Amino acid sequence: WPEQFRGRPLDIIAMASCQPDDCPIKDFPLGFWVGEALTSPLADEIKIRQLLCLLDQVFNRCEVTLASTPHVLRCWLKGYHQHWFYPKPFQPLQRLATKQRYRSQWKRFLSFVFRTWAVIPTLRDEIYGI
Numbered sequence: 001w002p003e004q005f006r007g008r009p010l011d012i013i014a015m016a017s018c019q020p021d022d023c024p025i026k027d028f029p030l031g032f033w034v035g036e037a038l039t040s041p042l043a044d045e046i047k048i049r050q051l052l053c054l055l056d057q058v059f060n061r062c063e064v065t066l067a068s069t070p071h072v073l074r075c076w077l078k079g080y081h082q083h084w085f086y087p088k089p090f091q092p093l094q095r096l097a098t099k100q101r102y103r104s105q106w107k108r109f110l111s112f113v114f115r116t117w118a119v120i121p122t123l124r125d126e127i128y129g130i
Contacts, residue, residue, distance in 0.1 A: 004129065009010055012127055017112040019052060019104070020045045030115070033127055040115050050112050052107045059103055063092050 005013070012031040017104045020028060024045035040048075066074070074089035093099040116128050124130060 008129060009127060012038060016040075016115040016128075017108040019107050019111055021048045022049070024049055033123070038119075038127075040118065044114070044118050048111050051110055051114065055107060055110060056103065059106075066090070066092055 009031060012033060015028075015030045018028075024042060027039040027042050030040060032038065069077075071089050072085065073086065074091070075085040077088035078088065078090040088120050093102060116124055116130060119127065
């Protein structure tokens with residue numbers, strides 16, 4: 001990792017993974033690159049917010065589906081072998097704090113991917129190395 005991020009603006013990379021406000025009303029400042037302010041436009045922030053709301057719906061739907069999935073099938077899902085299942089079933093995260101952290105990590109990742117994708121390719125390579 002040190003080699004991957006050598007010479008990269010870590011402040012911009014970190015800001016790119018921040019979740020947008022619940023109701024974005026302005027461009028999101030990412031930092032400065034070569035003396036110029038780099039921002040994520042309001043239109044992009046609104047799209048990211050919508051994506052994150054959809055992600056919550058996906059997770060909620062997964063939990064409902066898992067709750068209605070038969071016990072034996074959940075044991076097969078958790079198993080490693082094709083010919084026998086694991087005796088304990090696949091279960092949703094039990095603690096609310098763990099569930100919130102898990103969802104938050106995915107939201108940060110999705111925010112990062114969207115913001116880096118939205119940057120023009122030459123700038124994306126200079127800043128993010130991708």
